[in-house]
Amino acid sequence: MSIKIENLTHIYMKGSPFEKKALDNVNITINDGEFVALIGHTGSGKSTLIQHINGLLKPYSGKIIIDDTDITQKNVNLNFIRKKVGLVFQYPEYQLFEETVEKDIAFGPNNLGLSNDEINVRVKRAMDMVGLNYEKYKSKSPFDLSGGQKRRVAIAGVVAMEPKILILDEPTAGLDPKGRDDILGQIKKLHKEYNMTIILVSHSMEDVAKLADRILVMDKGTCILDGTPSKVFKEIDTLESVGLAVPQVTYLARKLKGKGFDVSDNIFTVEQAKNEILRILKNDGRAKK
Structure with missing residues (x-):
């Protein structure tokens, strides 16, 4: 309905x-x-x-x-x-x-x-x-x-x-x-x-x-x-202005990106964060080879 x-x-x-x-x-x-x-x-x-x-x-x-x-x-x-x-x-x-x-x-x-x-x-x-x-x-x-x-x-x-x-x-x-x-x-x-x-x-x-x-x-x-x-969780400033937040892993991804890691902007769940970190580690291992 x-x-x-x-x-x-x-x-x-x-x-x-x-x-x-x-x-x-x-x-x-x-x-x-x-x-x-x-x-x-x-x-x-x-x-x-x-x-x-x-x-x-x-x-x-x-x-x-x-x-x-x-x-x-x-x-x-x-x-x-x-x-x-x-x-x-x-x-x-x-x-x-x-x-x-x-x-x-x-x-x-x-x-x-x-x-x-x-x-x-x-x-x-x-x-x-x-x-x-x-x-x-x-x-x-x-x-x-x-x-x-x-x-x-x-x-x-x-x-x-x-x-x-x-x-x-x-x-x-x-x-x-x-x-x-x-x-x-x-x-x-x-x-x-x-x-x-x-x-x-x-x-x-x-x-x-x-x-x-x-x-x-x-x-x-x-x-x-x-x-x-x-879309909504990219509006961090708007959410924080009304007393809300984004998922903790989104803040983590933001910090990693700020330190130069190639992290996706679409990280909102633990599962997404795990997959993204594994991707980065895998790509980093290939680069070292």
Whole structure:
């Protein structure tokens, strides 16, 4: 499903002494099947923006069009839209409540009025997609699981609804490195196998560089940069001016280039840095011969 945001403005507490413009005439188009990362400093408007996409917030002005349907119109069935646009909040494991993993994941599909057989198929498929063995975990209490496993159960509960668009707000917050890598790997798998449109909100430039096809940079309620990781991460001065950074390996590549090494400008992931250093060493070895 595609998303078209036109002239979107949102004002909190309009007319009060605490009035704040959180979004200021935002215009963004996200194509069907894209993997988009949304980055920005705290207070930049990221969370406000994603809550508009599935109708949790109403705009002060502007439109949000999901597959040709303007969801800001009064007669729109938002429940139908929210079945198609899944939103995983930060720390979603705090929303777990059922006595077993299976029941928690099945809660959403149950509300869709599906048959028991279809619900069972969806639960198994969702658990497989997030890397949880159905037979091993189905009868366990979600509250007895590790932090990373709880996060997977929460994501599986949204995935079991089979949304066309999946929005994840800092899905790796608070996890250890292994848990973080596991969750990111499952998100990439979801994008590839379900062909979902994915919007990932993250503060980790390394994660963004590794996963996203496209990056949107928010600052003071506006989108100031929009492009591929290669394009956006070349704007180091702009990113630093709004309290952001580029991946650490990009700074390393920049320093190596400054010292005379023939290093590519397109180094944003550890894998790219490794390949580039091996290339330089290989070429240096040939030169010595």
